[in-house]
Amino acid sequence: MIRIHIEKRLKAYNGIQVLRIEKTVTPGSILRVTGPSGAGKTTLLKMIAGLIAPDAGTIAVGDAVWYESAMKINFSPQQRQPGFVFQDYALFPNMTVLQHLQYATQDAAWITRLLAIGQLQTFAHHKPAHLSGGQQQRLAILRALAIRPRLLLMDEPFSALDVKMKTRLIADLLLVIKELNATAIIVSHNQQELDGICNDELVLGGEE
Numbered sequence: 450m451i452r453i454h455i456e457k458r459l460k461a462y463n464g465i466q467v468l469r470i471e472k473t474v475t476p477g478s479i480l481r482v483t484g485p486s487g488a489g490k491t492t493l494l495k496m497i498a499g500l501i502a503p504d505a506g507t508i509a510v511g512d513a514v515w516y517e518s519a520m521k522i523n524f525s526p527q528q529r530q531p532g533f534v535f536q537d538y539a540l541f542p543n544m545t546v547l548q549h550l551q552y553a554t555q556d557a558a559w560i561t562r563l564l565a566i567g568q569l570q571t572f573a574h575h576k577p578a579h580l581s582g583g584q585q586q587r588l589a590i591l592r593a594l595a596i597r598p599r600l601l602l603m604d605e606p607f608s609a610l611d612v613k614m615k616t617r618l619i620a621d622l623l624l625v626i627k628e629l630n631a632t633a634i635i636v637s638h639n640q641q642e643l644d645g646i647c648n649d650e651l652v653l654g655g656e657e
């Protein structure tokens with residue numbers, strides 16, 4: 450089980466809003482996170498990844514406690530090692546597509562498969578500035594998968610993809626998630642793109 454029970458004061462331009470989350474995620478499930486803009490969806494993913502610290506609470510993955518405010522436990526992102534697809538991709542401007550993947554894994558066969566999943570074979574030696582928005586987003590997804598994560602955190606991961614590409618990619622992604630025995634937490638505004646894919650949902654409300 451992944452147990453998330455946290456509290457975080459969000460500093461918005463118009464004051465403070467408290468984000469309270471209590472959610473248990475079954476391993477292997479695909480959880481969709483929704484909620485209005487500013488509700489704290491990205492902040493939640495970053496707290497799970499260890500990039501932002503909650504103010505209080507617990508994050509436990511299986512037997513491992515990643516964060517526990519009372520015990521002052523706070524694992525680093527390196528100790529947690531989730532796959533993370535950032536909303537703005539966060540690609541390395543000086544690395545080619547291939548180098549992004551080689552940075553994450555030494556497994557050449559796995560890289561070949563990932564390039565095929567993202568349909569980026571012919572762009573292997575291109576740097577991000579020479580890729581379209583959709584190609585950059587696919588690279589961000591492939592890089593997150595390259596480390597074979599057990600936990601995949603995705604922030605609006607399909608927003609730049611056309612319907613055909615999205616449908617294909619999601620089908621491949623589901624296979625890979627299953628193979629990796631991974632759990633996925635996906636932030637998405639678009640209900641339809643995840644229809645029939647997610648088996649759990651968390652709605653963040655924007656509580657005052």
Ligand SMILES: Nc1ncnc2c1ncn2[C@@H]1O[C@H](COP(=O)(O)OP(=O)(O)OP(=O)(O)O)[C@@H](O)[C@H]1O
Pocket residue numbers: 458459460461462484485486487488489490491492493501
């Ligand atoms: N490290 C932080 N500490 C406190 N507050 C933060 C921090 N980072 C962001 N915030 C604030 O938290 C609020 C929620 O931001 P967040 O990006 O998580 O929302 P979101 O639900 O992902 O929104 P969107 O759908 O627009 O991407 C914002 O008001 C933001 O200013």
